[in-house]
Amino acid sequence: MNELLQQHARVLSGMRPTGRLHLGHYHGVLKNWIELQHQYDCYFFVADWHALTTHYEDPQIIPDSVWEMVIDWLAVGINPGEARLFIQSQVPEHAELHLLLSMITPLGWLERVPSYKDQQEKLKGRDLTTYGFLGYPLLQAADILIYKAGLVPVGEDQVAHVELTREVARRFNHIYGREPGFEEKAEQARKKMGKKSAKLFSQYHKEYTERGDLESLQAARALLESQQNITLNDKERLFGYLEGGGRMILPEPQPLLTKASKMPGLDGQKMSKSYGNVISLRDEPEVVERALRTMPTDTQRVRRTDPGEPARCPVWQFHEVYSDDSVKTWAADGCRNAGIGCIECKQPVIEAVLSELKPIHQRVRELEQQPEMVRTIIAEGTEEARDMARQTMEEVRLAMSLRHL
Numbered sequence: 005m006n007e008l009l010q011q012h013a014r015v016l017s018g019m020r021p022t023g024r025l026h027l028g029h030y031h032g033v034l035k036n037w038i039e040l041q042h043q044y045d046c047y048f049f050v051a052d053w054h055a056l057t058t059h060y061e062d063p064q065i066i067p068d069s070v071w072e073m074v075i076d077w078l079a080v081g082i083n084p085g086e087a088r089l090f091i092q093s094q095v096p097e098h099a100e101l102h103l104l105l106s107m108i109t110p111l112g113w114l115e116r117v118p119s120y121k122d123q124q125e126k127l128k129g130r131d132l133t134t135y136g137f138l139g140y141p142l143l144q145a146a147d148i149l150i151y152k153a154g155l156v157p158v159g160e161d162q163v164a165h166v167e168l169t170r171e172v173a174r175r176f177n178h179i180y181g182r183e184p185g186f187e188e189k190a191e192q193a194r195k196k197m198g199k200k201s202a203k204l205f206s207q208y209h210k211e212y213t214e215r216g217d218l219e220s221l222q223a224a225r226a227l228l229e230s231q232q233n234i235t236l237n238d239k240e241r242l243f244g245y246l247e248g249g250g251r252m253i254l255p256e257p258q259p260l261l262t263k264a265s266k267m268p269g270l271d272g273q274k275m276s277k278s279y280g281n282v283i284s285l286r287d288e289p290e291v292v293e294r295a296l297r298t299m300p301t302d303t304q305r306v307r308r309t310d311p312g313e314p315a316r317c318p319v320w321q322f323h324e325v326y327s328d329d330s331v332k333t334w335a336a337d338g339c340r341n342a343g344i345g346c347i348e349c350k351q352p353v354i355e356a357v358l359s360e361l362k363p364i365h366q367r368v369r370e371l372e373q374q375p376e377m378v379r380t381i382i383a384e385g386t387e388e389a390r391d392m393a394r395q396t397m398e399e400v401r402l403a404m405s406l407r408h409l
């Protein structure tokens with residue numbers, strides 16, 4: 005997608021409610037969402053059906069996790085005035101699209117998604133040889149395509165899911181975007197743009213098809229994007245026509261790769277619930293303080309008088325996230341010449357984490373006093389999401405010959 009189109013892009017992302025959010029989520033995902041909500045038309049949702057694909061035997065944790073997740077999102081600064089927040093299972097159209105996409109998705113595509121085998125390996129305690137788990141990335145494709153999202157902020161591990169989404173969309177458009185008389189309809193649509201635009205479009209189209217000129221392709225797309233007086237269907241036709249395909253009913257999304265979070269866990273590995281090394285967003289100050297005080301340091305620094313090396317110490321990685329240059333210099337020098345003790349070195353980190361969490365806790369307490377307001381935010385987000393999803397499903401049903409009587 006070119007930059008012009010990106011500016012108008014809809015952004016969609018989801019999170020599975022399988023437990024408490026921690027600092028890794030905050031630094032790795034939520035801070036990014038907070039930035040994006042100012043720049044794009046954002047849809048953020050709680051993927052409770054996805055949680056069920058792995059937690060079908062113990063779904064009890066899902067409802068509390070959903071509730072806490074929504075409150076935490078709001079508490080860290082996701083703004084319902086800018087982004088739509090909703091819950092996947094409250095927009096059942098996702099399931100309908102998942103079903104319809106399943107008709108055209110070759111089994112091999114799903115079996116080859118790396119997370120399928122990886123997660124089965126990793127979550128050995130759970131039986132994941134289910135139909136639902138195999139379909140996990142296809143449900144994700146439905147989540148994305150139903151909003152015609154252009155950009156999907158995800159971490160490295162999810163890029164393959166967005167790639168699958170693109171393949172499924174391409175297949176869908178290829179099979180169902182070929183209506184009878186497509187070329188003529190596209191020609192008519194072109195003329196509806198008005199003389200000047202129609203002529204420009206023809207010129208770009210010619211340059212692209214004859215010489216493969218990508219700049220002309222981009223210019224033509226931007227031209228289409230800016231058209232106010234042709235219908236959505238005609239626009240889809242022209243987008244498809246441009247590239248020699250059929251009507252572009254489900255546009256292909258792009259992953260928006262979130263740069264890997266630098267947030268380490270208490271043991272220096274990536275912060276993750278499964279490693280048991282997290283500081284949860286809801287942890288009380290005493291708990292946070294104790295966790296940081298007792299976290300391991302450079303194992304070669306046994307006594308206070310032994311010099312240490314920050315590069316070997318997980319605390320140093322916390323300094324990298326939380327401390328300014330002068331504190332970092334103080335810590336690194338003090339470590340290397342045994343000028344400071346580890347407890348001393350941890351103190352600024354403890355204070356930084358506590359002051360980061362303090363306003364979040366305050367907001368959580370306020371929000372928990374207003375459950376009705378939180379419900380209303382979700383209800384409104386869901387309503388808007390559903391309108392969009394319903395519209396897409398109308399088009400999808402029509403394309404798949406499912407509008408009877």
Ligand code: TRP
Pocket residue numbers: 016017018019020051054143144147148156157158162
């Ligand atoms: N699979 C994603 C994860 O585990 C969650 C998710 C579900 C998602 N549907 C999505 C993310 C759609 C982006 C878009 O993190």
Ligand code: SF4
Pocket residue numbers: 301302305312313314317318319320335338339340344345346347349350
């Ligand atoms: Fe780690 Fe700081 Fe102790 Fe050095 S002084 S080992 S950086 S905690």
